[in-house]
Amino acid sequence: MSIAGGLAKTAENVVAMEANTMQIFSRNPRGSGYRDPTPAERERFWQLRREHRFGAILAHAPYTMNLASAQERVYEFACTVIREDLARMDSLGIENLVFHPGSHTGIGVEEGIHHIIAGLDQAISEEGQITVLLETMSGKGTEIGDRFEHLRAIREGVKRPDRVGICLDTCHVFSAGYDIVNDLDGVLEEFDRILGLSTLRAVHLNDSMMPFGSHKDRHSCIGKGEIGLEALLRVLSHPLLANLPFYLETPLDDAGHKEEIRFLRERLSCFSAPLLHLS
Numbered sequence: 001m002s003i004a005g006g007l008a009k010t011a012e013n014v015v016a017m018e019a020n021t022m023q024i025f026s027r028n029p030r031g032s033g034y035r036d037p038t039p040a041e042r043e044r045f046w047q048l049r050r051e052h053r054f055g056a057i058l059a060h061a062p063y064t065m066n067l068a069s070a071q072e073r074v075y076e077f078a079c080t081v082i083r084e085d086l087a088r089m090d091s092l093g094i095e096n097l098v099f100h101p102g103s104h105t106g107i108g109v110e111e112g113i114h115h116i117i118a119g120l121d122q123a124i125s126e127e128g129q130i131t132v133l134l135e136t137m138s139g140k141g142t143e144i145g146d147r148f149e150h151l152r153a154i155r156e157g158v159k160r161p162d163r164v165g166i167c168l169d170t171c172h173v174f175s176a177g178y179d180i181v182n183d184l185d186g187v188l189e190e191f192d193r194i195l196g197l198s199t200l201r202a203v204h205l206n207d208s209m210m211p212f213g214s215h216k217d218r219h220s221c222i223g224k225g226e227i228g229l230e231a232l233l234r235v236l237s238h239p240l241l242a243n244l245p246f247y248l249e250t251p252l253d254d255a256g257h258k259e260e261i262r263f264l265r266e267r268l269s270c271f272s273a274p275l276l277h278l279s
């Protein structure tokens with residue numbers, strides 16, 4: 001996954017790897033710097049996405065922001081990043097921006113959720129189009145978002161729930177203790193009951209190095225982890241998920257992702273969902 005400034009180059013890579021959507025970082029994922037694409041890069045990006053009929057494009061906020069933090073400087077930084085990046089990605093015509101809800105670092109889930117809600121309210125502008133997605137998390141440390149209930153509380157708390165959706169990460173939900181291997185239908189029923197399937201806008205398709213319910217976040221290549229190929233193929237081909245974009249976040253380079261996408265397409269008889277990569 002590249003940074004927003006490399007938008008056109010990334011779109012070219014996507015075409016070369018025979019994918020049809022993409023996820024990018026909205027800025028440096030481990031820092032705070034960014035470079036916006038030039039008008040020529042924007043033009044090229046739009047040309048490619050139209051020509052190759054890309055599905056919805058996803059921007060990922062940096063890992064360094066924590067909107068649940070009680071530390072003022074950390075919180076202010078997160079508020080600025082999410083506000084700026086929603087506006088920046090919106091102006092590029094990107095459909096969704098996903099972020100990790102955050103870690104409460106001791107103040108408790110409820111208090112952390114209050115911070116997230118206030119942070120989202122100051123970031124979502126009245127006239128914007130972009131949807132902000134809450135990612136389902138593995139629940140390592142004091143991470144918020146390993147329970148669907150946390151994400152519901154955030155969505156129900158904001159002024160504009162219509163602008164807040166969910167991104168389901170298969171590695172994260174599995175390590176959080178949702179059994180997508182033996183009971184995918186049950187997990188989707190639970191998701192629907194708590195959040196509503198209409199809020200689900202994207203899937204991060206990853207295998208997991210760590211076992212079920214371990215609350216550890218280590219992505220593995222498709223079919224090489226504890227979830228396994230068959231279960232991930234059932235996710236990809238589930239009728240309730242048929243119209244969603246899938247993004248690979250497996251530890252591979254572009255050539256590896258191209259292979260992985262080709263392999264997945266071969267294994268699915270009627271496969272039309274958009275797919276792509278990061279690392």
Ligand code: FE
Nearest residue numbers: 060099100135
């Ligand atoms: Fe993520």
Ligand code: FE
Nearest residue numbers: 135169204249
């Ligand atoms: Fe993810």
Ligand code: ZN
Nearest residue numbers: 171172217219
């Ligand atoms: Zn992860």
